[in-house]
Amino acid sequence: MVAQGFxxxxxxxxxxxxxxxxxxxxxWVHQPIVSKEGPRFFGSDFWEFLTRTEWWVIPLVWLPVVCWFVSKSIVMGHTLPQITLMVVTGIGVWTLLEYTLHRFLFHIKTKSYWGNTMHYLLHGCHHKHPMDGLRLVFPPAATAVLCFPFYNLFKLISTPSTAPALFGGGLLGYVMYDVTHYYLHHGQPTSEVPKNLKKYHLNHHFRIQNKGFGITSSLWDKVFGTLPTSMPAEKSR
Structure with a gap:
């Protein structure tokens, strides 16, 4: 691919x-190469290793952390219905965050050297090589760094006893998002809902890349008017 003489x-x-x-x-980055063979990112084997993550690592690492945070709110006296509500609320917060990050950060327009480089690492690589199975989920080390500000945000907007379960719910939402994202690219759904969700997401990759930012749901695309017009709302679950 030649661009600007490069x-x-x-x-x-x-x-x-x-x-x-x-x-x-x-x-360039929005002209996908459909191959399960991922490109090499770095010359260094160490840095290259850090960019590759198997999908099953995500639930293996983070589900115990989810349970630990939720248990903290249980120990502080909250009932099961209260815990359930907090976890569901946390998942809901995640779905909005998922949409917001995907729309406004992952699809930010860049043109500078470092802007392009950082965007490629963050999300551009996924659009260029959408079937690269080892770069579909977020590396746990990077997620761990991001957990600190988000947990502090939950502590800021809630109470000491509810913040852990709310954060645990948000983290559970993230796990659901990452494994769903992997499945939409590499799974072969047979029932209607996952088949439509797969169609919805692949439509974002290969047809209308400036619409359809939801991964686990098209809810926020409907709310904020970014639902692809070529796909009826009732078919985009």
């Missing part, structure tokens, strides 16, 4: 190449 060599590590595309980066 050629991206797909046979070499990509991360420090894509920044040179400048304003042409947006066009």
């Amino acid at each position: 050629t991206v060599d797909l046979n070499k590590p990509l991360v420090f190449q894509v920044g040179h595309l400048g304003e042409s980066y947006q066009e």
Whole structure:
């Protein structure tokens, strides 16, 4: 691919190449290469290893953490119905965060060298190589760093006894999101709801990339008017 006189060599590590595309980066990154063989990101084997994560690592690492946070609110005296409500609320908060991050951060327009480079690492690589199974979920080390500000946010907007269960619910929502995202790319659903959700998400990748930002649900796309017009609302669950 040639852009602004620069050629991206797909046979070499990509991360420090894509920044040179400048304003042409947006066009390049949204021309997907449909292959299960992922590209090499870095020349360093150590940094390359950190970019690859099996999908099952996400529930293995984070579900025990979810249980620990929820148990903290139980120990502080909350009843099962209260805990259930807090966890469901946390999941709901996550779905809005999922939509917001995907729409406004993951699809931010960049053209500078470091802007393109960071966008490629964050989300651009997924649009360029959407079937790369080892880069579909977020590496746990990066998630752990992000957990600190989000937990403090929950503590700020709630009470000491409800914050853990709310955060646990939000973290559970994240786990559901990541494993669902993997399944939408590599699973073969047979029932109507997951089949429509897979169609909805792949429509975002291969047809209308500036609409359909929900992954686990099209709810917020309906609320904020980013539902793809080519897909009827009742078929986009």
